[in-house]
Amino acid sequence: MSGFKDVVGHNDIIQYIENAVTMDKVSHAYILNGEKGSGKKLLANLFSMSLQCENREEDGDACGKCKSCKQAVNSNQPDIIKVTHEKPNTISIDDIREQVNGDIDIKPYSSKYKIYIIADADMMTVQAQNAILKTIEEPPEYAVIMLLTENAETLLPTIRSRCVMLKLRNIKDQLIKKHLMEQMHIPDYKADVCVAFAQGNMGKAIMLASSEHFNEIKEEAVHLLREINDMELSDLLEAVKICTSYKLEIIDYLDVLAIWFRDVLIYKATMNVDRVVFSDQLRYIKARASKSSYEGIEIILDALEKAKARLKANVNFELTMELLLLTIKEN
Incomplete structure (x- = not known):
């Protein structure tokens, strides 16, 4: 101790x-x-x-x-x-x-x-x-x-x-990132993702940094976001099936999507890559920023919050996720 x-x-x-x-x-x-x-x-x-x-x-x-x-x-x-x-x-x-x-x-x-x-x-x-x-x-x-x-x-x-x-108050992001990188030897970009998720909670940041399962969820969500523009309806339905395997951690999955689109919004508004959490995905972040309008990104972020609320209220899982993925694809 x-x-x-x-x-x-x-x-x-x-x-x-x-x-x-x-x-x-x-x-x-x-x-x-x-x-x-x-x-x-x-x-x-x-x-x-x-x-x-x-x-x-x-x-x-x-x-x-x-x-x-x-x-x-x-x-x-x-x-x-x-x-x-x-x-x-x-x-x-x-x-x-x-x-x-x-x-x-x-x-x-x-x-x-x-x-x-x-x-x-x-x-x-x-x-x-x-x-x-x-x-x-x-x-x-x-x-x-x-x-x-x-x-x-x-x-x-x-x-x-x-x-x-x-x-106990939230801890500053830079202090959490410093701890993850210096004490746990977490790479810069991965530390940024954990810090963004933890929202000032050191215990959660450490848990995420050492969780292989969280890394799997993150990679699956990022893969979806890279491919969704080219997906047909049948592909979207298949993606929803994959999401069901993360049903217990679906809020984490949705949070990954939300952080990604906040990155898109920040890059689109500032062209500044220093504030982008998913710095290892810049190519795709830039492509999405070119495709989506400010209004479209706001619609997506709003849809993510609505999806969380619906899932917490036990609305049908598959229907909620289908509507969300369609909204992402269309905007």
């Missing part, structure tokens, strides 16, 4: 945590709120590791070498408790009672603090939330509870008002 100095972005949250640790002004309850892949678990783990470190650095970062740090890295630090739940989409009152409320009065085994990390805390039932609320209202002095959420608004107002809220 890296230290705070190795985290990309989230400087304001890291500064807050380091100040809280070094000045010994640690709250009993925190909410770390951000979308999936934004870094909530990483920050919660580093925060916990720092609090329990036996030889903490001056800036508040954990040493990474002491017994507690080594235990934390191996997920067996006895005073860092990660709350689990058996039901996939629910944290029940029994989960909270057994793992938090029934355990919290036992003093720390070997550390200054006893820390509870509750991932997916927005999955707590109302009963579970009320149970944790009682603990947050009157915690032992050594207790620290970290609630990790994608949507903190689902928590009771009484919980939110008693916790320090740490909101």
